[in-house]
Amino acid sequence: MxxxxxxxxxxxxxxxxxxxxxxxxxxxxxxxxxxxxxxxxxxxxxxxxxxxxxxxxxxxxxxxxxxxxxxxxxxxxxxxxxxxxxxxxxxxxxxxxxxxxxxxxxxxxxxxxxxxxxxxxxxxxxxxxxxxxxxxxxxxxxxxxxxxxxxxxxxxxxxxxxxxxxxxxxxxxxxxxxxxxxxxxxxxxxxxxxxxxxxxxxxxxxxxxxxxxxxxxxxxxxxxxxxxxxxxxxxxxxxxxxxxxxxxxxxxxxxxxxxxxxxxxASARRAETAGPLLEQHRQRLERMDGWDGKLSLLRSVLGARPARSPLLRAVQQDVLGAAESYGKSRIAERRQQVEQEIAQVRGQMLQARSADEALTRMAEVxxxxxxxxxxxxxxxxxxxxxx
Missing domain, CATH: 3.40.50.300 (P-loop containing nucleotide triphosphate hydrolases)
Known part of the structure; x- marks a missing residue:
């Protein structure tokens, strides 16, 4: 205020x-x-x-x-x-x-x-x-x-x-x-x-x-x-x-x-920047969805060339599984962060809209x-x- x-x-x-x-x-x-x-x-x-x-x-x-x-x-x-x-x-x-x-x-x-x-x-x-x-x-x-x-x-x-x-x-x-x-x-x-x-x-x-x-x-x-x-x-x-x-x-x-x-x-100027910001966040989510699928595909490609010994094959599967799991967990964490940012921007937009309506009503009075x-x-x- x-x-x-x-x-x-x-x-x-x-x-x-x-x-x-x-x-x-x-x-x-x-x-x-x-x-x-x-x-x-x-x-x-x-x-x-x-x-x-x-x-x-x-x-x-x-x-x-x-x-x-x-x-x-x-x-x-x-x-x-x-x-x-x-x-x-x-x-x-x-x-x-x-x-x-x-x-x-x-x-x-x-x-x-x-x-x-x-x-x-x-x-x-x-x-x-x-x-x-x-x-x-x-x-x-x-x-x-x-x-x-x-x-x-x-x-x-x-x-x-x-x-x-x-x-x-x-x-x-x-x-x-x-x-x-x-x-x-x-x-x-x-x-x-x-x-x-x-x-x-x-x-x-x-x-x-x-x-x-x-x-x-x-x-x-x-x-x-x-x-x-x-x-x-x-x-x-x-x-x-x-x-x-x-x-x-x-x-x-x-x-x-x-x-x-x-x-x-000033609120109208802020609203002009909020729309493009939401679009940027949406594109980031789409890219994360793409990376999520690519990790599984990458594991399949690497796993299609098995190691020569049973021991190395077991190690290979453990390493690939751990790498895929780590990558997906990092993507999930980042996705949650981006979704929170989107929710925050939307909440600010709703709050701003409510405030703008109140201010507009005040200006009319x-x-x-x-x-x-x-x-x-x-x-x-x-x-x-x-x-």
């Missing part, structure tokens, strides 16, 4: 940890509209669930504390689904690096060993999630350009990579309540010349990964609102209501859909979900990765 590094980028307050906790809650149980489930190591299940539970059920001012500068956490999400024969198939694991957003705004942190490790990870990642705090997005749309100012260092690093970039707008329920669509949010962000330059740079580059804008809400509609006086989020939980995370699985699926297509292409998402949020897919 491949583990794919995904780096979650975003300044302090953008909701990185709560997003990952919400992602776990949304995908921990397989649902008809997702078709797969995720697993995380035992202790991390408790940590992520506690983060989500505390925010969902806590007091109005209870939100995840911003990570300390020294804190960096890696969360591994294993993607699993059931094959037609009811076996659990786990083709990929996504390793999310979640670090303190505050350190991006502290110059000294860039010189630390941990700071350098984060940026090394950014440059090595095939997939980057850039989280934009929905509260700050709303303020920028109202004329306060502080969000883009915070993002300059991150955007500068991203432009040095060819990674797929999924820009995730968090706290979407706030923007939706204010009457915004994804198109109006994107148009508003593009009014800032620095963000526009970043956007156009991705579009004009060759050989870069997918570029998407994805609105998400970790708790769902109606769980929080913007307090007019303080202009900060406050929870407004009604008794008997449950959080319904919105779109949190879309960035996860957007990563997996590229991986699934890559794996299916993802394509349907993403197509529906893109229909609801036109313009979300800015740039598609080349096949």
């Amino acid at each position: 491949d583990t794919i590094p995904v780096t979650v980028l975003g300044p302090s307050g953008s909701g990185k940890t709560l997003y990952l906790a919400s992602l776990f809650r949304r995908l921990a149980i397989q649902r008809p509209d997702t078709g797969f489930f995720v697993n995380v190591p035992g202790a991390d299940k408790i940590r992520l669930n506690n983060i989500f539970r505390d925010v969902a059920a806590g007091a109005p001012d209870v939100w995840p504390d911003p990570s300390l500068q020294a804190e960096t956490t890696e969360w591994t999400f294993t993607c699993s689904l059931r094959t037609e024969d009811d076996a659990v198939f786990s083709p990929f694991a996504l390793s999310y690096l979640d670090y303190s957003g505050a350190f991006l705004q502290i110059a000294d942190a860039w010189e630390t060993e941990e700071g350098q490790a984060v940026w090394d990870r950014v440059r090595a990642s095939r997939f980057l999630l850039l989280l934009l705090d929905g509260e700050k997005v709303l303020r920028q749309l109202d004329g306060e350009p502080g969000l883009t100012d915070e993002l300059i260092a991150i955007l500068n690093e991203i432009q040095q990579t060819d990674a797929a970039v999924h820009v995730v707008v968090t706290k979407w329920d706030l923007l939706q309540a204010a009457g915004h669509t994804l198109r109006s949010v994107l148009d508003g962000l593009l009014e800032h010349p620095d963000f526009e330059a970043f956007y156009l740079d991705r579009l004009n580059r060759k050989s870069v990964g997918t570029f998407r804008f994805i609105p998400v809400s970790a708790l769902g509609q109606g769980y929080a609102a913007l307090d007019p006086a303080s202009r900060t989020m406050v929870k407004q939980v009604k008794p008997g209501t449950y959080p319904r995370p919105y779109n949190v699985e879309i960035p996860f699926m957007a990563v997996l859909v590229d991986l699934v297509r890559d794996e299916l292409r 993802f394509d349907a979900v993403l197509a529906e998402f893109e229909a609801v949020h036109p313009g979300s897919l800015v740039l598609k990765e080349a096949s």
Whole structure:
């Protein structure tokens, strides 16, 4: 199973940890509209669930504390689904690096060993999630350009990579309540010349990964609102209501859909070599059958010219018999080995076929979900990765 590094980028307050906790809650149980489930190591299940539970059920001012500068956490999400024969198939694991957003705004942190490790990870990642705090997005749309100012260092690093970039707008329920669509949010962000330059740079580059804008809400509609006086989020939980995370699985699926297509292409290439390999093994078995008969014929030919004395004739028959027996036993051993190799190749082909069917089914679900998402949020897919 491949583990794919995904780096979650975003300044302090953008909701990185709560997003990952919400992602776990949304995908921990397989649902008809997702078709797969995720697993995380035992202790991390408790940590992520506690983060989500505390925010969902806590007091109005209870939100995840911003990570300390020294804190960096890696969360591994294993993607699993059931094959037609009811076996659990786990083709990929996504390793999310979640670090303190505050350190991006502290110059000294860039010189630390941990700071350098984060940026090394950014440059090595095939997939980057850039989280934009929905509260700050709303303020920028109202004329306060502080969000883009915070993002300059991150955007500068991203432009040095060819990674797929999924820009995730968090706290979407706030923007939706204010009457915004994804198109109006994107148009508003593009009014800032620095963000526009970043956007156009991705579009004009060759050989870069997918570029998407994805609105998400970790708790769902109606769980929080913007307090007019303080202009900060406050929870407004009604008794008997449950959080319904919105779109949190879309960035996860957007990563997996590229991986699934890559794996299916690689599997097709492996299948092309499996057929000729089986034919080679079959020809080897035919040659062994031929040698088996030739040993008996060789003994008959050699035995047709008997030795002159009875003693030598007896020795001759013993030697020929031993030689034939040894030769046949060696052929039988080799035949058994080749038959085992054939069984192994066939087993791998059957397993690969089952895995391919599961992956194909997964890709079909993802394509349907993403197509529906893109229909609801036109313009979300800015740039598609080349096949």
